[in-house]
Amino acid sequence: MDLNVTDGRRRAVLFAASIAQIMIVLDSTIIVVALPEAQLDLGFSESEKQWAISAYAIAFGALLLAGGRIVEQIGVRASFAVGAIGFALASVLGGLADTLWVLLLARVLQGVFAALLGPANLSMVATTFVEPKLRARAFAVFGSTAGAGAALGLLLGGVLTEYLGWRWCLFVNVVFAVICLLMTSSAPGRAKREEGQRPTDVLGLALGSLALFFLVFGVSEVSENDWTHTRVIVPLAASVVCIGLFLLRLMRAKEPIVPPILFKQSLRMIAYTAVALVGFAQMASSLYLSYFLQGTLNMTALATGVSLIPLVVGLVVAAVLSMRILMVRIGPRFTIALGLLVQSAAFTVLIGLRPTWSYSPWILLGVTLLGLGIGLMMAPAVSTATDQVPAGFSGVASSLTNTAQQVGGAIGVAAATSFASMRFETYLAQPNQQVVSPPWPEWAQAYAYGDGFTALAIMYGAAALLLAINACTRPRSTAHITKVEATQRANSAHNYGVQQ
Numbered sequence: 001m002d003l004n005v006t007d008g009r010r011r012a013v014l015f016a017a018s019i020a021q022i023m024i025v026l027d028s029t030i031i032v033v034a035l036p037e038a039q040l041d042l043g044f045s046e047s048e049k050q051w052a053i054s055a056y057a058i059a060f061g062a063l064l065l066a067g068g069r070i071v072e073q074i075g076v077r078a079s080f081a082v083g084a085i086g087f088a089l090a091s092v093l094g095g096l097a098d099t100l101w102v103l104l105l106a107r108v109l110q111g112v113f114a115a116l117l118g119p120a121n122l123s124m125v126a127t128t129f130v131e132p133k134l135r136a137r138a139f140a141v142f143g144s145t146a147g148a149g150a151a152l153g154l155l156l157g158g159v160l161t162e163y164l165g166w167r168w169c170l171f172v173n174v175v176f177a178v179i180c181l182l183m184t185s186s187a188p189g190r191a192k193r194e195e196g197q198r199p200t201d202v203l204g205l206a207l208g209s210l211a212l213f214f215l216v217f218g219v220s221e222v223s224e225n226d227w228t229h230t231r232v233i234v235p236l237a238a239s240v241v242c243i244g245l246f247l248l249r250l251m252r253a254k255e256p257i258v259p260p261i262l263f264k265q266s267l268r269m270i271a272y273t274a275v276a277l278v279g280f281a282q283m284a285s286s287l288y289l290s291y292f293l294q295g296t297l298n299m300t301a302l303a304t305g306v307s308l309i310p311l312v313v314g315l316v317v318a319a320v321l322s323m324r325i326l327m328v329r330i331g332p333r334f335t336i337a338l339g340l341l342v343q344s345a346a347f348t349v350l351i352g353l354r355p356t357w358s359y360s361p362w363i364l365l366g367v368t369l370l371g372l373g374i375g376l377m378m379a380p381a382v383s384t385a386t387d388q389v390p391a392g393f394s395g396v397a398s399s400l401t402n403t404a405q406q407v408g409g410a411i412g413v414a415a416a417t418s419f420a421s422m423r424f425e426t427y428l429a430q431p432n433q434q435v436v437s438p439p440w441p442e443w444a445q446a447y448a449y450g451d452g453f454t455a456l457a458i459m460y461g462a463a464a465l466l467l468a469i470n471a472c473t474r475p476r477s478t479a480h481i482t483k484v485e486a487t488q489r490a491n492s493a494h495n496y497g498v499q500q
Helices: 008-026 030-042 046-062 064-074 076-095 100-128 132-163 168-182 202-221 230-252 266-296 301-307 309-329 331-350 359-386 391-428 440-472 483-495
Strands: none
Touching (some): 008 076, 030 132, 046 064, 046 202, 064 202, 064 391, 076 100, 100 359, 132 266, 202 230, 266 301, 266 331, 266 440, 309 331, 331 359, 391 440
């Protein structure tokens, strides 16, 4: 069966899922480009501006476990439809906002429906594409869109803000949602399980959601306060307590909200970690690059978005390469390790950021390498995280994957912001008297971003080494399976009922 030619219905599902994933991820960054104009229009302060970003991240992160459970209860297609329609309506509300509070309400509602749409979206791909060759192709496409969403948000945000105004950064989601709904008539419905419907562990769900809420809220506050501030310490401490209670509940509950089977495979845990690292790298690097290109090199929002196109191109190429060739030949561990290594190389190139640089050649090289590295990681990690998951657990497995990316991204923004701010203050206090032009603050900012990229290069290089060592000490695991296993997986597709 050929995904690109003979299976139009599957292709439609994949296209809808990819568009939905782009919509979810780009809304974390598209608002960054729109905010300066929105701030002038609605008249809110600099300190209030951060909440337009945080409101979405907090609601999205906190409710992902609940979203995954709802997918299992009412089915993939119904969840996808509710999530897409709700997200579109929330976007319309935000686009029509005449006060900050209406905009914040819309951003919260976007996060609520994204928490349902995300798990439904990934579960739809995982349960539609079971046969190994089709799965590899599908996740090459889906993984590239999941990884490219942040960069596409900056690009699309620049175009829309430049030509139509900031409100269209929200209205555009209506177009995405309509396309998604028109293409999902063949999506699977509720998964059928022989033992009946799995009961919901309400206490475990509440503890997990509270843990995510306090974690994302705490790290979101770091951009306005340092790590020792009460508004950071208290929610992070509460998150630690809730995580402890959540883990205790998982061990004691008869039907835990997150089935232990999802944590028994070390490879799946590596995949979740890889997704989190992609989220971290995406948001941290996007933050540094967009601030440097706009603030230091004085690029427009549109030019900044265009400058990140090589990242998207590199990501798509690497995603296809990883799923079609590398996963089969060297296995997921080595493939993900290679992605970490390439990202470390990208960060190494960007260590030397200077206000005298132009975009080419070094920023262009760094951005391209970054896209290749993310592409080598994201598609294999998302595919591995949802591979061979029992039918009734597809929703929660997908929600864990989305949670990993969301939490990784939130921590990436917090860590990158606080670290660069700290290094900037240090450099600013020790000016180089020999520097005349550009002014010293621009040099201090560039040096601060360079130090941030140094930390990222060391972090991802070390992670690549550890994962490569792990891969060398165990039998190779690849995307290739035997014909018997392929038949078993194909037969498992019959467990998915398509509800009308």
